[in-house]
Amino acid sequence: MTAALATLGPADVDAAAERITGQVRHTPLLPGLPAPGRRRNGWGLLLKAEHLQHSGSFKMRGAANAVLALGAREIVTGSSGNHGIALARLAAPLGIRVTVVLAGGASPAKISLIRALGGHTVSVPGGAAERDGRARELAQDTGAVLVPSSDHELVVAGQGTVGREILADAPDTETVYVPAGGGGLLAGVCLAARNHPVRVVGVEPAGTDRYARSLAAGRPVRVPPGDTVADGLRGQQPGAVPYPIIRDRVDALIAVSDSEILAAVALLRRRGVEAEPSGAVALAGALRAGRDGGRAVAIVSGGNTTAALHAALAAGPRTAGAGAGAS
Template sequence: MQHLTHGDIKAATDRIAGRTRPIALAPAFDLGIGVGVGVDSTDLEPGQVWLALEYLQHTGSFKARGAQNFLQAHRDSGTLPDAGVTIASGGNAGLACAWAARRQGVTATVFLPRTAPPVKVARLRSYGADVRLVGTGYAEALAACEEFTATTGALASHAYDLPLIAAGAGTLMEEIHERLPDLDTVVVAVGGGGLFAGVATAARHHGVRVVAVEPENCRALNAAIEAGHPVDTPVDSVAADSLGAPRASAMALRAAQQDGVQSVLVPDTEIVRARQSLWDDRRIAVEHAAATALAALTGPSDSDGPSGSARDGSGPSAADGPRGSAPYRPGPGEKICVVLCGANTDIRSLADTGSDAG
């Protein structure tokens, strides 16, 4: 099992310093957080809930951190081949890989199915990627990518299941802690688990609780916790374009089994509502994946859920078993940071619904 340490994340922090955008934070007490979760929003003091605006990162998502760390580490060790890097991904990971490769002066060869939207192909090419369209599904693109790696010696990257990728993602938690040293809880969406593994590893070092949020029908990590090992799961969610990994990484499961981690599932209706609220209230346009994290705080509950501050070590962890569809209930005075992880979305899907729209 691949093991990620806080030392890996500290090394990544030093390695990518000046090469990625530092985290931006914004107070979020006026977003109605607490409504429907047993906390009166009028009791939430300014500075109690923060948003980490990682959607402002290069390429529009946190993925730039992992890609930059991955390639810079290989550059530093002399293992970055002339054939460059390759990945099978038309999403945020592919974009980040292409961007980081251009920064390193090497080619990113990105494999996609022929059915990939032309806009994605065009954006990848705008970063200098050599885009190869193969087959009609991701599996065929992945197979072609693996063959390309074997025949050319190109460096194979992955969307989430590599320690250097996860460590790079975890650097955002280091920056959050530096800005908010008294933080109690960080809330993050989970797909395959690269961001979660990095954030959870750094958070545990600093004594910060992690709330790992997944859509109800896109629950690879939650299912792995329940089974005790990674398992294949169905993928059916409005956030599946970013959180649609059918299986969580072993790294992510290991991180989830530590104290101070809580797994939460949210319905698609609340993901959509949280995303719309960010647009209506702040003109923040994010992916459904980013809204998934926020939905853990804003969604209604049909049963009482656990609460408590990570500072005193109270409250259950994912090691106690998977959690059902209930929001995270913050304890009195608990300081929370919600990671808005990406903004590669179609803004046309956000209609003005507020009373002051127009």
């Protein structure tokens, strides 16, 4: 048993849920998406609406758990955008300085929102590995506390509250589809589901399927930088904290193409759900897998589309990053 698996469990998710009460929304399960041609009592897919979360994504949960537990006065992170937005939104009212390191290809609108919320940004060439390396260096040089976007016990436990809510609101759920980038959300859901018979299925963009490749190899594997349309899921290798949790609990991993992701974005939009591509990856995986019966849930992990980000910026720092609808 690894150190991470030995020290983290469902009790940590419960503690995170208590700690972050008042900072996050208990997001709803939206009405399902029955597959065409299915019987009425056949496969039904519910959507866990994390695009409605404060800051516009599930990242608020792990960020809040870490910030509130650590009590740091200065924080550094590497982020593709949403984790940085969540930290900046949390930090300003608490007087915490936040520096967010972003790799090439990061969304300019997300960078602008981080700055509008009072965060400081540093851009580096390369991919997620170079970004995270620079964040570690900055933390060492400045004495700031490093709060990674996924590879941290408190972050993983906070993200696990998504799974905890799903299983509380729909205990008969048979399968949960979870997007996998750095792995914090997938590991968190695995923790929440450790003593529950639900199937946990991780969904990765094709080409950046670092968890599928790592589990096949029996060890963490680093993949080259990717340019998937799901910009929040471009992580290059599993984190030390999420990897063993995922390895020992996930039931399956699915890879989806950019065309499948964009089709899921379009389907959600037709249903009135504005999701960014990263936020639609779990739905793309669910549609690829299909089901002959039983209840499934796909996590819509984020709604920070370019339009939503511009709307948040126009609303001003007081309301920026307030969640979809105002995300």
